[in-house]
Amino acid sequence: MTRKEIEEKLLDYAVGEVTEAERAEIEAALAADAVLRAKLEELRETVGVISAAGGTGGGKLSPERREALMTAAVQAALPAPKRSGWARPMGIAAAGLLAVAGTWVMLPSMSKTRESAGGGSIETATTERISGAERDREKYRYDQERGRWEPLMTKNPKQYLADPSAPAPNGQLALDPAGRSDRNLRRANAPVAEVELAVGEVSEAWNSEEYAHLVDNPFFRVGDQPLSTFSIDVDTASYANVRRFLSQNALPPTGAVRIEELVNYFHYEYAQPAGDAPFSTALEVHACPWNPKHRLVRIGLQGKEIKVEDAPSTNLVFLIDVSGSMNNPNKLPLVKSALKLLVDRMTENDRVALVVYAGASGLALPATNGLEKQKIVDALDKLRPGGGTNGSAGIQLAYQIAVENFIKGGVNRVILCTDGDFNIGQSSEAELVTLIEEKRKTGVFLSVLGFGGGNYADARMQSLADKGNGNAAYIDTLKEAKKVLVEQAAGTLITIAKDVKIQVEFNPSKVAGYRLIGYENRVMAAKDFNDDTKDAGEIGAGHQVTALYEIVPAGAEVPGGTTDPLKYQKPPEVPANPSNELLTVKLRWKKPDGDVSDKIEVPLADPGEDRIGASDEFEFAASVAAFGMLLRKSEHAGQATWGLVQELATGGLGDDKGGYRAEFVEMIRKARAMAERK
Amino acid sequence: MAQTDRETQDTDLVRRHLAGDRTAIARLIEIHEGPLLRFARARLGDESLAQDAVQETFLRFLREGARMRDVKALFPWFLQVARRVCLDLQRKEGSMERKHEGARREAAGPAVAAPDEALMSGESNERVREAVARLPEAQREVLRLKLWEGLTYREIGTRLGMTLTNVSYHLGQAVRAVAGQLRSQGIVG
Numbered sequence: 001m002t003r004k005e006i007e008e009k010l011l012d013y014a015v016g017e018v019t020e021a022e023r024a025e026i027e028a029a030l031a032a033d034a035v036l037r038a039k040l041e042e043l044r045e046t047v048g049v050i051s052a053a054g055g056t057g058g059g060k061l062s063p064e065r066r067e068a069l070m071t072a073a074v075q076a077a078l079p080a081p082k083r084s085g086w087a088r089p090m091g092i093a094a095a096g097l098l099a100v101a102g103t104w105v106m107l108p109s110m111s112k113t114r115e116s117a118g119g120g121s122i123e124t125a126t127t128e129r130i131s132g133a134e135r136d137r138e139k140y141r142y143d144q145e146r147g148r149w150e151p152l153m154t155k156n157p158k159q160y161l162a163d164p165s166a167p168a169p170n171g172q173l174a175l176d177p178a179g180r181s182d183r184n185l186r187r188a189n190a191p192v193a194e195v196e197l198a199v200g201e202v203s204e205a206w207n208s209e210e211y212a213h214l215v216d217n218p219f220f221r222v223g224d225q226p227l228s229t230f231s232i233d234v235d236t237a238s239y240a241n242v243r244r245f246l247s248q249n250a251l252p253p254t255g256a257v258r259i260e261e262l263v264n265y266f267h268y269e270y271a272q273p274a275g276d277a278p279f280s281t282a283l284e285v286h287a288c289p290w291n292p293k294h295r296l297v298r299i300g301l302q303g304k305e306i307k308v309e310d311a312p313s314t315n316l317v318f319l320i321d322v323s324g325s326m327n328n329p330n331k332l333p334l335v336k337s338a339l340k341l342l343v344d345r346m347t348e349n350d351r352v353a354l355v356v357y358a359g360a361s362g363l364a365l366p367a368t369n370g371l372e373k374q375k376i377v378d379a380l381d382k383l384r385p386g387g388g389t390n391g392s393a394g395i396q397l398a399y400q401i402a403v404e405n406f407i408k409g410g411v412n413r414v415i416l417c418t419d420g421d422f423n424i425g426q427s428s429e430a431e432l433v434t435l436i437e438e439k440r441k442t443g444v445f446l447s448v449l450g451f452g453g454g455n456y457a458d459a460r461m462q463s464l465a466d467k468g469n470g471n472a473a474y475i476d477t478l479k480e481a482k483k484v485l486v487e488q489a490a491g492t493l494i495t496i497a498k499d500v501k502i503q504v505e506f507n508p509s510k511v512a513g514y515r516l517i518g519y520e521n522r523v524m525a526a527k528d529f530n531d532d533t534k535d536a537g538e539i540g541a542g543h544q545v546t547a548l549y550e551i552v553p554a555g556a557e558v559p560g561g562t563t564d565p566l567k568y569q570k571p572p573e574v575p576a577n578p579s580n581e582l583l584t585v586k587l588r589w590k591k592p593d594g595d596v597s598d599k600i601e602v603p604l605a606d607p608g609e610d611r612i613g614a615s616d617e618f619e620f621a622a623s624v625a626a627f628g629m630l631l632r633k634s635e636h637a638g639q640a641t642w643g644l645v646q647e648l649a650t651g652g653l654g655d656d657k658g659g660y661r662a663e664f665v666e667m668i669r670k671a672r673a674m675a676e677r678k
Numbered sequence: 679m680a681q682t683d684r685e686t687q688d689t690d691l692v693r694r695h696l697a698g699d700r701t702a703i704a705r706l707i708e709i710h711e712g713p714l715l716r717f718a719r720a721r722l723g724d725e726s727l728a729q730d731a732v733q734e735t736f737l738r739f740l741r742e743g744a745r746m747r748d749v750k751a752l753f754p755w756f757l758q759v760a761r762r763v764c765l766d767l768q769r770k771e772g773s774m775e776r777k778h779e780g781a782r783r784e785a786a787g788p789a790v791a792a793p794d795e796a797l798m799s800g801e802s803n804e805r806v807r808e809a810v811a812r813l814p815e816a817q818r819e820v821l822r823l824k825l826w827e828g829l830t831y832r833e834i835g836t837r838l839g840m841t842l843t844n845v846s847y848h849l850g851q852a853v854r855a856v857a858g859q860l861r862s863q864g865i866v867g
Binding site: 008011014015017043044046047053054055057059060066072073 | 695700703704707711712713714715716717718719720721723729732733736737740757761764803804806807810821822824825826827828830831846849850853856857860
């Protein structure tokens with residue numbers, strides 16, 4: 001072909017309508033001729049622009065690519081990650097973005113993103129994300145008519161997904177992934193009101209976070225059920241989770257609000273136990289703020305504090321999820337910063353090992369003396385996200401390492417750091433639970449630290465921790481990591497009593513009915529109280545447990561469905577009990593390595609005080625409970641209003657060490673604004 | 679320029695997407711994948727590369743979309759990103775491109791100058807369709823069947839009763855005419 005003929009053939013070449021021989025000839029000519037190449041480029045651009053105008057029907061992305069995008073969308077619901085060590089350069093993207101000058105319909109800050117371009121290469125991204133998409137497919141079904149994804153019921157009917165109409169979070173707190181910049185840290189910990197929102201408006205959307213459905217405990221008549229029994233819960237994950245939703249200008253789904261976890265998030269001034277007792281009780285009763293006809297009883301437990309110098313040696317195995325879904329500044333990088341806080345406090349008596357799990361599980365650091373901090377930090381720094389998740393193999397290995405390095409009389413604990421996005425491979429969730437229950441017998445305890453949002457599997461995390469004789473905390477900021485791993489390290493790591501159960505017996509001459517506020521998934525059968533084979537919650541050194549009962553005094557009507565009087569039975573005679581006691585709190589617990597329980601009983605009389613005499617601790621706990629009830633849209637909220645919640649919280653601020661209560665007051669303000677806008 | 683329905687829908691979908699609605703991206707993909715795939719195929723001449731390019735375009739939207747200020751120009755934005763992605767892929771992937779990478783880079787500059795503001799600010803697709811509508815019937819049909827329906831020259835020839843040479847000739851005329859019109863409106867360089 002002549003040069004002219006080739007030029008005339010360029011369009012045919014561009015649209016793939018040349019023979020093999022012609023193609024070879026044209027490509028040879030192109031290689032030698034810059035002007036020809038420029039012409040071809042121009043032609044391709046024109047043909048491209050014209051082609052693009054052809055409307056829909058230009059073909060579809062392959063299903064794999066599409067699924068990968070859908071999964072990436074879940075991860076990218078948050079703003080693009082800042083530049084950080086772990087972000088692999090985007091091979092294809094970076095060069096082109098810098099090479100071609102163009103008009104971007106974007107803000108100037110775009111330039112930062114051009115440099116960072118977080119995420120893996122296309123291939124990596126695709127393979128990693130497909131597994132996530134497959135997982136999603138199991139949980140959701142695309143409803144063509146409604147044009148949205150619908151949750152599928154899981155096998156356990158009690159556990160279904162959050163209300164699809166509940167708002168989803170859309171942003172995240174700014175946090176330096178390395179956690180080193182003070183300025184960023186302050187920003188991350190700023191009161192929620194100060195956190196700027198990426199978007200002004202939150203749509204009625206939802207996401208893949210899982211929350212077990214909770215129905216508020218009802219009122220019980222003392223005549224029907226004189227005993228109320230429940231297992232303690234020192235988990236506080238729900239609070240940080242609620243805070244995350246509010247910081248993103250979204251009201252949390254009701255299932256995410258567990259009132260006992262909100263109440264237990266705060267430190268209350270309770271007296272230390274005397275003598276050898278592992279804990280003390282702090283009981284208080286006043287008029288119920290949201291129903292003046294009712295009484296509100298606060299039951300506080302204070303776990304014995306253990307001084308740092310008295311702390312036993314520790315054998316910790318960090319089990320770290322490094323799957324693709326952890327590739328987010330508030331996940332793996334925050335895990336690293338959080339664990340470094342813990343490592344910083346280790347001594348020669350302590351051992352740390354690192355196990356990672358993703359596509360394959362592996363030992364990233366064998367048990368290492370607490371003095372070799374640099375070695376531990378280096379191993380942490382080396383962790384990179386990638387691959388799917390195989391939780392059970394990782395858990396197996398972590399327990400194995402913990403058992404191999406078991407310290408008798410010390411703290412032996414596996415600390416699982418994950419976003420809960422398990423893809424547990426061959427094994428079912430039930431098998432995973434069985435595995436953890438079995439491992440519990442080795443004397444190794446489990447802590448679960450939940451990270452990140454978007455697919456945070458709250459109910460699953462808590463259930464794993466419970467089965468493993470452990471505790472669960474949700475860590476959304478470095479400040480939260482400090483609270484859990486430094487300020488409350490002893491409580492997180494050292495269990496002082498296990499299988500702690502509370503049974504309250506009400507005096508029918510004083511109490512017509514009662515309602516336990518929160519602890520819905522902790523309620524036990526009365527007979528289980530004395531059954532030492534029944535597992536219950538653990539309490540750590542210095543840990544506190546607070547429970548609230550709303551009491552209907554004798555003579556008043558018990559809300560919630562009056563049943564017809566029974567035909568054949570008489571209601572039990574109310575004994576003319578001379579006792580002024582309202583109730584008796586019975587506690588059962590086992591020593592951390594014991595099999596037989598101890599018991600104490602503490603009675604509470606009601607001096608009949610109104611709210612005036614209430615302690616700060618009482619008022620504040622009442623405020624948190626009312627806050628939770630409002631967020632849960634509880635039918636038992638009575639006369640509770642956002643105003644009342646604010647009044648109680650400000651009235652109960654007290655000393656507020658650490659400023660946690662002040663932060664709560666700010667959260668109330670934010671929740672109120674959002675709730676009232678609706 | 680008044681917002682078209684398409685733009686209104688885009689704006690709404692982008693807002694929903696940024697607010698965390700995971701269904702919005704599915705809709706955005708549905709709406710834009712076809713046109714973007716057409717563009718990428720024309721740019722790259724390869725289906726699998728075109729698929730890569732379009733996937734990457736949406737990925738960049740997921741990463742960077744939050745910073746878009748002018749959401750109504752969504753398709754032009756997609757097109758612009760796709761253009762860059764295609765160039766990158768061409769550099770990396772094409773066998774000819776790999777062999778002659780150095781030479782290509784020199785030449786790439788002027789030939790792929792950034793599209794004009796007009797492309798970015800308005801709905802270029804409308805103008806393209808208007809330009810195509812003004813073509814003589816034979817040219818319009820060949821262009822439509824080749825570039826929009828994706829038929830081969832042979833299939834077009836059979837359908838329209840033309841020789842292959844004629845199909846090629848009409849397509850060349852059509853592309854030149856549309857390009858001329860777009861150039862006069864500043865849509866292609």
